[in-house]
Amino acid sequence: MQFEHIAGVGTRVWRWSRTSGTQPRLLHAAKAAVAAVLAWFIARHMPGVAAEYPYYAPLGAVVAMQTTVFAGIRSGVQTLVGIALGIVIAGFTMWVGDPGFLAIALAVGIGVLVGGFRVLGEGSSWVSTAALFVLLVGGAHAEGYSLGYLVQMAVGVVVGLLVNFLVFPPLRFWDxxxxxxxxxxxxxxxxxxxxxxxxxxxxxxxxxxxxxxxxxxxxxxxxxxxxxxxxxxxxxxxxxxxxxxxxxxxxxxxxxxxxxxxxxxxxxxxxxxxxxxxxxxxxxxxxxxxxxxxxxxxxxxxxxxxxxxxxxxxxxxxxxxxxxxxxxxxxxxxxxxxxxxxxxxxxxxxxxxxxxxxxxxxxxxxxxxxxx
Known part of the structure; x- marks a missing residue:
């Protein structure tokens, strides 16, 4: 009798998790965690200057881990394009003058303007963000930082896409x-x-x-x-x-x-x-x-x-x-x-x-x- 009661509770919990959407969310969370760990492991073994910035790879994996495979590809590509544009904008502002108030103002202003193009989609917010990172975090080592930043984000995006594609790729029919x-x-x-x-x-x-x-x-x-x-x-x-x-x-x-x-x-x-x-x-x-x-x-x-x-x-x-x-x-x-x-x-x-x-x-x- 006690076993039947436990089984009944388990059945109700299973049905609730399915109808509430908890099951796909749990699967999505587990896949994102696995992708982030794999990206971190790979990033630490990358050659050259990229190995100095492994923490961007898990971020790229999370960016690519969307609710559908196609959305992940779109988000990953748009993010990488946005980061690349931000790096170009940072290079331009650094060419104008030393990093300072003027460079920051130019980077943010131009980044927001460029990010306003709808074709960038998810990458729109990354344009000004990447420009600021290159100016303020990269600083005197902006070239190496820019390369490492872009490469490691790309590594994370690829890992995230592969995990999402190979491990129970989501079909959202039930929802x-x-x-x-x-x-x-x-x-x-x-x-x-x-x-x-x-x-x-x-x-x-x-x-x-x-x-x-x-x-x-x-x-x-x-x-x-x-x-x-x-x-x-x-x-x-x-x-x-x-x-x-x-x-x-x-x-x-x-x-x-x-x-x-x-x-x-x-x-x-x-x-x-x-x-x-x-x-x-x-x-x-x-x-x-x-x-x-x-x-x-x-x-x-x-x-x-x-x-x-x-x-x-x-x-x-x-x-x-x-x-x-x-x-x-x-x-x-x-x-x-x-x-x-x-x-x-x-x-x-x-x-x-x-x-x-x-x-x-x-x-x-x-x-x-x-x-x-």
Whole structure:
């Protein structure tokens, strides 16, 4: 019994470490530590003047140890280019005059100007930093220091890239997929909240502004993570594994659907909970349509969570359409309900297009997989 309890705790800890992103962070930290140690060892055995500056090699290894192989290559190259430009700028300022206030001012000023070019990327901040190091640390031995600095940083970058490439090169699919699932839950909660407003709740425009801001930030975060997932496959030997391309395409499809659903949900929010261009200033459609609309929104929320198939959303929308067809009410009330129907239909179609035949935890396909 005690063994089963310990095993259960271990399983929960393992799941938490995976869903929270702790596992890839631990692996990344271990690889960075190994790369820094290897770079330090190699740097101490470098020939010539470079051996006098071994402490820059571990720094180069850390610079190259990025979350993806491609990002590491980009960061390493940009850093080395930035350092080389900084060395050139330091040489120019030393040619102008002895190191002093004027030389430091020129080095920093020119370094910041040159570092402003976007093409330098990660290397932009290293231009002025390298120029200052050469002036203030190198001093009278600036030439030897510059060579040792650049060579040892290059050694560290190469070691870091090799470690990142050869030891479980990262694929960031899980991070993107987990975040897509989380934002699906945010969208479903948003739709449930709109249903509550329709069922009789009071409008609170500030609260819906905060909710919309939360949704916008979540979508932006997912966009960034999906982009990183795509980048993680570039120049990655694990990217050639069977199924990785299909998985990437599925994640992209789910994210595009997520954006469309968020757009339609924002439209519904404007109609129902915020602007309220509806009858009697109550901030919701005519009571004749309120109940079927609220029911439809709840069904859509369940569909987004994966608790219902797409057909449930179709049936709920059909109820609203029947109420609309039988109505003889004010045309403005009908217009608001019609606009809401367009948005709800867009949510159903977006989910249907994105989750068809996908093996995911949320979305209508999850309902079909569980039922099967």
């Amino acid at each position: 993107a997929e987990h975040r897509i699932d989380a934002v699906n839950q945010v969208l479903a909660d948003h739709l449930d909240g709109l249903a509550e407003v329709l069922a009789g709740g009071e409008r609170d425009e500030r609260a819906w502004d905060r909710q919309q801001d939360r949704l916008d930030r979540a979508i932006a975060d997912v966009r960034s993570r999906v982009s990183i997932a795509h980048e993680s496959r570039r120049l990655n030997p694990r990217g050639a594994l069977r199924g990785s391309q299909a998985r990437l395409e599925q994640d992209g499809a789910r994210f595009r659907a997520l954006e469309r659903v968020a757009w339609y949900t924002t439209d519904l929010t404007e109609l129902v909970a915020r602007s309220g261009p509806v009858s009697e200033g109550l901030g919701r459609p005519d009571p004749e349509f309120a109940e079927p609309l609220a029911t439809a929104l709840r069904e859509l929320a369940c569909m987004v969570r994966g608790e219902r198939p797409e057909e449930a959303g179709d049936d709920a929308i059909a109820e609203v359409e029947r109420a609309l067809d039988a109505s003889r009410e004010n045309p403005s009330h009908v217009a608001v309900t019609s606009a809401a129907l367009v948005a709800m239909r867009g949510i159903v179609e977006s989910e249907r297009r994105a989750t068809n035949d996908l093996d995911t935890r949320t979305g209508p396909s999850a309902f079909r997989n569980a039922r099967g």
